[in-house]
Amino acid sequence: MLSLCFLPARAAVPSARLVCVRAASGQPAAGRTDDPQFRPLDIGRRREVVQQARERRRATLPPPRHERQPVNQQWGDVWPAPRTFHPDAVPLPLRQGFVKRPNAQAPPGKHANAELMKIANFLHLTPPVIERQCRALAKFCTPWPEGLTDERLDELRPLEVITQDFLHASPTLRHPDARVVSLKVPLSCLDLTETDRDKLLRLVGDRHDPKTDVITLTADRCPLRRQNRDYALYLLTVLYFESCKREPWEAELRTVADAEKFVWAGSASEAAVAPLGAAADVVNSYGEAVTRLHNEGEDESTLAEYRKAVVALLGLPEHVGAN
Amino acid sequence: MLPRCRLTRLCRLGLRPMSAAAAPEPAPSVFRTSVSDPREHSRSDLGRLYTVDREDHRRLFQVTGLRKSLSAQARTFCELALMVRQPALNVLDSLRASDPSRPSLRFLLYGPYGGGKSTTVAHVLHWAAASGWLLVHFPEADRWGLRFREVTASASDPQAVDHPVDAALWLAHFRAQNAARLAELDLRTGETYTWSRREATEAGSPLTDLVELGVTRGKHASQCVLALLAELKAHASAGRCRLLMAVEKVNAFWCDSTARREDGSTVKFGDMTVIRAAEQLLRPDWSGGAVLTTIAPVRGGPEGSHLPRHQLGADGWRALEPFVPIRVDDMSRAETYTMIDYFLERRWLQAPAAATERGKQELFFRSGGNPGKLAEICSMY
Secondary structure (H helix, E strand, C coil), X not given: CHHHHCCCCCCCCCCCCCCCCCCCCCCCCCCCCCCCCCCCCCCCCCHHHHHHHHHHHHHHCCCCHHHHCCCCCCHHHHCCCXXXXXXXXCCCCCECCCCCCCCCCXXXXXXXXXXXXXXXXXXXXXXXXXXXXHHHHHCCCCCCCCCCCHHHHHHHCCCEEEECCCCCCXXXXXXXXXXXXXXXXXXXXXXXXXXXXXXXXXXXXXXXXXXXXXXXXXXCCCCCHHHHHHHHHHHHXXXXXXXXXXXXXXXXXXXXXXXXXXXXXXXXXXXXHHHHXXXXXXHHHHXXXXXXXXXXXXXXXXXXXHHHHHHXXXXXXXXXXXX | CCCHHHXXXXXXXXXXXXXXXXXXXXXXXXXXXXXXXXXXXXXXXXXXXXXXXXXXXXXXXXXXXXXXXXXXXXXXXXXXXXECCHHHHHHHHHHHHCCCCCECEEEEEECCCCCCHHHHHHHHHHHHHHCXXXXXXXXXXXXXXXXXXXXXXXXXXXXXXXXXXXXXXXXXXXXXXXXXXXXXXXXXXXXXXXXXXXXXXXXXXXXXXXXXXXXXXXXXXXHHHHHHHHHHHHHHHCCCCCEEEEECCHHHHHCEEEEECXXXXXXXXXXXXXXXXXXXXXXXXCECEEEEEECCCXXXXXXXXXXXXXXXXXHHHHHHCCCEEXXXXXXXXXXXXXXXXXXXXXCCCCCHHHHCHHHHHHHHHHHXXXXXXXXXXXXXX
16 A cells, blocks of 8 residues: 555556556656565566657658658659559558448558559659650651641541550450441441432441431451451441342332331322312421321321311311310 | 119108109209200300200110210219310311311320210210211220120121121111101112012112111121111212211221131221221211211220320321321319319218318329229229
């Protein structure tokens, strides 16, 4: 009980039973007289000893490079080529990784972060570096021709060949999807009559985009890109020449049901309204309404237009065609 | 009618029997219009219910002709009340303005299921009957090919098909609708029809003879229908009568039926004698009348859109054009409230909440204004 009175303020006494004073190394506890009868009992590794050893070790290491880099340094000189991410060289406080409780935990920092090391970084391609490289390459370039605008390019070079290249980590260099070649051609650049165009559209099906009037041919049946490109060009050639051909039976066997669009002139609808003897403009507007209904599809708006036209044609009260 | 002893017992107990003759006169109310003659219906009657005169109801729809739900409702309420709506008024205005010397007008009613197309047809039929027109009414055209009673191979054309029972029943319906008017007009056949070695209808005999023959002799009923409609067409074109043909679900005419010939081939609707008879009147080569049709999705018909061009198909469109397409839509809020008021007045809706504004809003919301759906919902309360 006597010893308890002389305990220094900072010393921790876990329980009344354990009388163990953690004193600073090498010195007796402050306020404690050197009593040869009662030597201090040290159990376990002393925390202060460990900490001091660590600090000494740290002091011998130089500070990390990102603390020593000047603010106006040339980054292109620091990171000249593609390199695995190195935390001490990059002066950015990056964090990456998965945490179970994102509201309570911060993602792991950049030191010893395998995720950051695994991914490709493009620190060697910052805009100033790219600019410098472009300036260096400029002496090998000629100026862009003045009259060669985008519209002119579309006229001169309407064919677009689309290929994809892949970066991937794999035992082989080849990527199976890199062989796929797409060809985009606007139909306006092909010399086609109405029937030629109709035939081509039937052959091509939904490869034609009606909004942009472009057909897209995709070839992937050959193992090499060059072969697929040649095949796609061959396909385009065949399509064009086939659509220009005419079979002898086409003229004979083609019926109204085969027509891709409804044409008013000479149709059964025109013959049906002829006996009514209505005025020409009324019949014309009826013809337009019927054409719209058949070609644009039937919905309430085309039906309403048809109703109005019929009411005018048959001479009925106007309010019947109004709703 | 209840047996007499039970009747007197009930009267002694002070209870009135629920016979048609004892039904009380409806009190005048906002949702009803007192104009029961459809010839006088106008814009001021829009959205209100009118009561079909009992005699007219019996004459026009005794055998068949109304949808089962409407017919049951009329029996329950002891009256047939139809709402005057814009589509019907449009048709009536057109018919009133039509020229009997010009080719017949064709109307096509389309719209959502249960929206009131058949009821509109009933209203127009009532108008036509009141105006002295003759009626040729096919209530459900798809029944001829899908739920027929019996079909037999036709005697005259081996590919054609007759309906002995259904045609006879239809002629009974025609007779009920038109007997009085036919007697007044005294129309005669234009040519001789030979039915067998012993039976024949001479030229110049009244059309009612054709009808009677068809009703009694099922074997010749379909041919009688064919002859009758051909005669009526000629009379209408000659100006001796006005004729209204009403065909419901006309899009069935261009579908396949479920009937099969002996060799297993499918019978199309167009192969049926009665349908061919009706198709005579669908052609534009006659005057002095009008054709009112409705479309509805039928079994065996095209799936998808319920709009006319899709349901009729290319053949149907070509047969009917030019026609006036009239949309029969769901009821507006005001019309729905009118219907609810009517159900309340008839004591069909008995929950007190149905009479409140909140209750009516709920019924309108649940039914979406669709008359068929509203009747279905109200039958639960």
